[in-house]
Amino acid sequence: SYVLTQPPSVSVAPGQTARITCGGNNIGDKSVHWYQQKPGQAPVLVVYDDSDRPSGIPERFSGSNSGNTATLTISRVEAGDEADYYCQVWDGSSDHGLFGGGTKLTVL
Amino acid sequence: QVQLVESGGGVVQPGRSLRLSCAASGFTFSRYALHWVRQAPGKGLEWVAVISKDGSHKYDADSVKGRFTISRDNSKNTLYLQMNSLRVEDTAVYYCARGGGGAAGYFDYWGQGTLVTVSS
Numbered sequence: 331s332y333v334l335t336q337p338p339s340v341s342v343a344p345g346q347t348a349r350i351t352c353g354g355n356n357i358g359d360k361s362v363h364w365y366q367q368k369p370g371q372a373p374v375l376v377v378y379d380d381s382d383r384p385s386g387i388p389e390r391f392s393g394s395n396s397g398n399t400a401t402l403t404i405s406r407v408e409a410g411d412e413a414d415y416y417c418q419v420w421d422g423s424s425d426h427g428l429f430g431g432g433t434k435l436t437v438l
Numbered sequence: 439q440v441q442l443v444e445s446g447g448g449v450v451q452p453g454r455s456l457r458l459s460c461a462a463s464g465f466t467f468s469r470y471a472l473h474w475v476r477q478a479p480g481k482g483l484e485w486v487a488v489i490s491k492d493g494s495h496k497y498d499a500d501s502v503k504g505r506f507t508i509s510r511d512n513s514k515n516t517l518y519l520q521m522n523s524l525r526v527e528d529t530a531v532y533y534c535a536r537g538g539g540g541a542a543g544y545f546d547y548w549g550q551g552t553l554v555t556v557s558s
Contacts, residue, residue, distance in 0.1 A: 361539070372533055372548040372549065372551055373475075373548055375544060378546070416483050418485075418544065418545075425495075425497040426497060429483040429484065432482040432483070
């Protein structure tokens with residue numbers, strides 16, 4: 331079965347750029363979506379279809395996807411960006427959703 | 439605005455059943471696929487099941503196959519998850535989520551979740 335691999339944690343200083351990766355076999359052939367989840371809250375979609383942003387999501391959040399790695403980039407990181415981030419794809423061959431294990435972003 | 443409100447969670451013994459509901463408002467319910475996603479305490483997100491707009495197609499994760507059934511009532515704008523033969527490992531917060539993007543399958547709106555605890 332298809333597996334999505336994320337680093338357990340990423341740390342970044344305020345104002346710097348955070349990059350969170352999501353690895354998968356030929357993931358560049360799939361559409362990748364990203365969610366932000368703060369403690370005690372439901373996940374929020376921050377990037378869909380590799381690089382599109384839902385309305386209300388700051389331009390600081392962007393995404394890319396190529397080869398075996400998709401990346402969520404958060405520019406000018408703020409303390410409020412501290413959260414868990416999950417990548418997700420839809421496996422069309424089985425009609426199953428699939429999440430990565432999640433990455434905890436710490437703002438130093 | 440889009441709202442999804444789950445209910446029906448609680449404490450249940452292993453082997454028993456529970457039915458979750460998700461009441462939707464703020465959008466045309468019958469135009470969207472709907473999903474259940476769960477999160478065990480301190481763990482990551484796990485997709486559970488999806489149902490198509492008209493309820494004719496349903497798919498679920500291997501971990502719940504044969505035990506959980508997703509359904510919907512478009513006249514009541516409500517999504518359901520019937521959970522039978524519950525196991526300790528089914529303990530989680532269960533979220534309903536609206537499907538976006540057609541075949542691309544992402545979740546554009548989520549409810550706040552309802553906690554299911556399976557324990558003797």
